[in-house]
Amino acid sequence: MVQYLRAREYRGVMSQETKSEYDVIVIGGGPVGENAASYAIAGSDRTAAIIEAELVGGECSYWACMPSKALLVPGSVLEQARNMPGVKEIVGDRELDTAAVLARRESYTHGLDDSSQVDWAEGAGIDVIRGHGRLSGPRTVTVGDRTITARHAVVLATGTTASIPSTPGLREALPWVSRDATNLHKVPERVIVVGGGVVACESVTWLLSLGTREITMVVRGKSLLSGNEPFAGEAVAKSLQDKGVRILFGASLDGVDRPDARDTGYGHIHGGPVTVTVNGESVTADEIVVAAGRRPASGDLGLESVGVDGGTSIEVDDHLQVRGVDGEWLYAVGDVNGRALLTHMGKYQGRVCGDVIAARATAQQLGESRFSASADHGQIPQVVFTSPEVSAVGIFEKEARDQGIDVEIVESDIAVAGSSLQQDNYTGHAKLVVDKTTDTIVGATFVGPGVAELVHAATIAVVGKVPLDSLWHAVPSYPTVSEIWLRLLESRR
Numbered sequence: 001m002v003q004y005l006r007a008r009e010y011r012g013v014m015s016q017e018t019k020s021e022y023d024v025i026v027i028g029g030g031p032v033g034e035n036a037a038s039y040a041i042a043g044s045d046r047t048a049a050i051i052e053a054e055l056v057g058g059e060c061s062y063w064a065c066m067p068s069k070a071l072l073v074p075g076s077v078l079e080q081a082r083n084m085p086g087v088k089e090i091v092g093d094r095e096l097d098t099a100a101v102l103a104r105r106e107s108y109t110h111g112l113d114d115s116s117q118v119d120w121a122e123g124a125g126i127d128v129i130r131g132h133g134r135l136s137g138p139r140t141v142t143v144g145d146r147t148i149t150a151r152h153a154v155v156l157a158t159g160t161t162a163s164i165p166s167t168p169g170l171r172e173a174l175p176w177v178s179r180d181a182t183n184l185h186k187v188p189e190r191v192i193v194v195g196g197g198v199v200a201c202e203s204v205t206w207l208l209s210l211g212t213r214e215i216t217m218v219v220r221g222k223s224l225l226s227g228n229e230p231f232a233g234e235a236v237a238k239s240l241q242d243k244g245v246r247i248l249f250g251a252s253l254d255g256v257d258r259p260d261a262r263d264t265g266y267g268h269i270h271g272g273p274v275t276v277t278v279n280g281e282s283v284t285a286d287e288i289v290v291a292a293g294r295r296p297a298s299g300d301l302g303l304e305s306v307g308v309d310g311g312t313s314i315e316v317d318d319h320l321q322v323r324g325v326d327g328e329w330l331y332a333v334g335d336v337n338g339r340a341l342l343t344h345m346g347k348y349q350g351r352v353c354g355d356v357i358a359a360r361a362t363a364q365q366l367g368e369s370r371f372s373a374s375a376d377h378g379q380i381p382q383v384v385f386t387s388p389e390v391s392a393v394g395i396f397e398k399e400a401r402d403q404g405i406d407v408e409i410v411e412s413d414i415a416v417a418g419s420s421l422q423q424d425n426y427t428g429h430a431k432l433v434v435d436k437t438t439d440t441i442v443g444a445t446f447v448g449p450g451v452a453e454l455v456h457a458a459t460i461a462v463v464g465k466v467p468l469d470s471l472w473h474a475v476p477s478y479p480t481v482s483e484i485w486l487r488l489l490e491s492r493r
């Protein structure tokens with residue numbers, strides 16, 4: 001943390017500029033803000049500034065995607081090795097080298113030093129201004145005692161923060177949130193996890209692989225990963241339960257008690273044992289992880305100065321322009337607009353928004369499809385890096401039926417030469433949701449080891465609206481897991 005603050009102070013002094021006007025001002029220097037700024041000025045003499053309160057690179061680089069995936073991959077490699085004759089005999093029952101895993105995680109988060117990202121921004125012609133940015137009127141932003149105006153656009157890219165439910169005693173217990181779980185320095189022996197969504201399932205996966213012995217998940221709903229096809233959450237729940245995780249479904253957290261709560265810093269255990277009451281039962285652990293969703297960072301952005309309510313997701317149109325603000329100058333991209341809380345989708349919006357700003361700055365028409373974030377509507381891909389992995393794109397069966405689509409379901413277990421070669425005891429399942437009227441795929445879900453790499457083919461089919469008749473000629477290579485595509489198509493002949 002000291003190193004992180006030193007890096008911030010140092011860069012703060014070095015990158016402060018005295019300009020009072022830019023063509024484009026972006027508040028929030030996460031992956032999405034970076035893309036919006038660079039696309040808005042690329043190949044032009046337009047000027048841009050990113051205002052960043054913490055680290056350039058945002059939640060994704062230091063506290064979310066990168067550290068979490070760096071923690072998850074070693075466990076996945078070990079699991080594959082344990083299912084591979086010739087390798088499993090060497091691995092035996094050895095566990096991960098926790099220190100080496102954490103060191104690799106640190107190499108991805110650069111010890112919370114964002115110098116390389118600042119160098120990238122400056123190299124792209126973007127000034128980095130340190131501090132908390134706020135709108136103070138049309139095209140006007142304040143950072144501390146400095147006021148800056150934007151000739152063309154202000155882009156809000158402030159992301160989200162972890163949401164902590166108001167359960168009695170929970171906030172006082174100083175629970176871990178995703179920032180602690182991804183930046184853990186010590187692996188707690190016993191953990192209670194609140195939530196059954198993506199952060200909860202992925203966190204439990206790496207905690208298990210790093211040696212947490214006792215995990216209790218407190219899940220409000222009846223399933224894990226409830227935003228997916230039901231079979232995905234069922235497969236992940238079974239796998240976690242087989243590894244000893246206790247999952248309390250339909251559970252409500254009634255109270256939390258931690259007499260010795262201490263703020264020891266991100267990723268350190270926050271004091272003594274914590275006891276929760278769930279449906280009348282007491283459970284005690286060394287740490288409690290809250291993974292109960294996110295809140296948009298829009299509450300302290302000065303939105304009221306331009307007539308927009310703060311504190312909620314900022315509503316935008318498909319050009320990423322904020323609804324209800326005149327003059328085509330205010331945009332909101334990434335997590336803060338609530339459209340899709342995913343880095344790749346936010347960066348896509350950043351590209352669209354940057355292109356829109358550039359086009360409007362040069363009086364171009366916005367007729368082309370690249371000026372519209374159409375994929376936000378029912379064409380979003382996501383990979384959940386649990387064991388088994390879950391990858392999906394588009395809409396699910398229930399959603400499709402609710403929308404009145406004439407649905408055909410095509411599904412199959414993943415049992416092809418490529419999957420059996422990948423590891424012994426491979427189990428997986430795939431499901432396509434087909435719109436019978438157009439003979440195109442509107443949704444696809446894959447569950448199993450290594451299915452992350454299957455989803456882009458499905459994304460192309462969904463976005464390209466490729467008829468299944470044409471997909472018959474997209475022949476998967478032998479022997480790969482992609483042969484599941486052939487099985488799926490064969491099953492409807």
Ligand SMILES: Cc1cc2nc3c(=O)[nH]c(=O)nc-3n(C[C@H](O)[C@H](O)[C@H](O)COP(=O)(O)OP(=O)(O)OC[C@H]3O[C@@H](n4cnc5c(N)ncnc54)[C@H](O)[C@@H]3O)c2cc1C
Binds near residue numbers: 029178
């Ligand atoms: C544990 C975890 C794992 C995840 N894993 C994945 C994954 O594997 N794949 C994936 O696609 N998505 C993942 N996500 C989601 C992903 O992190 C977000 O979708 C992504 O970070 C959104 O990018 P953003 O730029 O919109 O916001 P952020 O990354 O949150 O960046 C916003 C930036 O704005 C700054 N800021 C906020 N307010 C102000 C202000 N007023 N002034 C100045 N600066 C401000 C913040 O300091 C921050 O740097 C994960 C999320 C979590 C919590």
Ligand SMILES: NC(=O)c1ccc[n+]([C@@H]2O[C@H](COP(=O)([O-])OP(=O)(O)OC[C@H]3O[C@@H](n4cnc5c(N)ncnc54)[C@H](O)[C@@H]3O)[C@@H](O)[C@H]2O)c1
Binds near residue numbers: 194200292293382
């Ligand atoms: N691999 C990835 O792509 C990845 C990884 C992590 C996070 N993310 C993104 O980050 C976002 C946030 O993830 P998340 O898991 O925090 O949110 P989520 O919305 O996926 O899950 C939140 C969970 O918390 C529960 N919950 C909400 N309020 C509660 C309350 N008051 N009490 C008890 N339980 C409560 C919900 O029922 C749900 O199970 C997601 O949209 C996800 O897409 C993506």
